[in-house]
Amino acid sequence: MAAAADPTVAAVGPRVKALREAMDLSLRDLAERSGVSAPMLSQVERGETSPTLQVASRIASGLELRLSQLLRLDEEGTVSIVRAGEGRRGGTAGHAYELLTPPLPGLRAEVTRHTLAPGAVTGGPGDPPRHEPGARETALIERGTVTLHVEDIEHELTAGDSVTFDADLSHHFANLGEEEAVLLAIVSAGLRRS
Structure with missing residues (x-):
């Protein structure tokens, strides 16, 4: 047998x-x-x-x-939950973010919530891309108005708008308004462009 x-x-x-x-x-x-x-x-x-x-x-x-x-031996189970307010946090002056996905090995995407004070930016013009070659990013504006800068092109986005772009290009979000802005960003790492 x-x-x-x-x-x-x-x-x-x-x-x-x-x-x-x-x-x-x-x-x-x-x-x-x-x-x-x-x-x-x-x-x-x-x-x-x-x-x-x-x-x-x-x-x-x-x-x-x-x-x-x-074989997923590094994981505790097939479901991983990050409870509200328990994500890993970071940021700079006027820009706070919370990583909403768990730190699992081999995870190919991450979800973050970004909060931008009036006048704040997620990076700056000329900053090198923070994501690996082939990465794509989708952002959903939850509240406020932000301007997405990809290379030298600007895109104004308001609450409810979503955008997808090549995240391996130089980019940043800016809140040029007078109220706080919040956006969700999903980055899919290393997917090749077609």
Whole structure:
């Protein structure tokens, strides 16, 4: 009788596929990066076979993760909650932000809430981009009016507006109004441009 597969390793297929697609990699690309054949990767992703720990480790390496990250051994469960007011905080004069996503390994996106006092900015003209190449940012203006500067172009945004842009370009938000402005920003890291 065959030994039962480790359920942690057996359930890795859908995660491998999601991570591969998030990195915009084909099966062939991941095969080249990991040294695991494309047919084997396909079988793993479809749940037709469970990878050995050695194969899972090579797949993790191809996805630029540690094996523990791929198998989610670093996490306490499948649901992580950040309670209101418990996010990690930071900021500068007139600009406060709270990171609303948990510090999970391999997380490919982060959500932050930014509060800008009148006259405050999230950065400045000529500041280098803070996000890795290929990152995209979507912002939703919750309250007030802000001006988004991307490279040398300005975009005025008011409450309820949303915008998506290439976050690896020089950019910042400015509150030129007389009232506090609040925006949510979602940054998807390292997704390649099409």
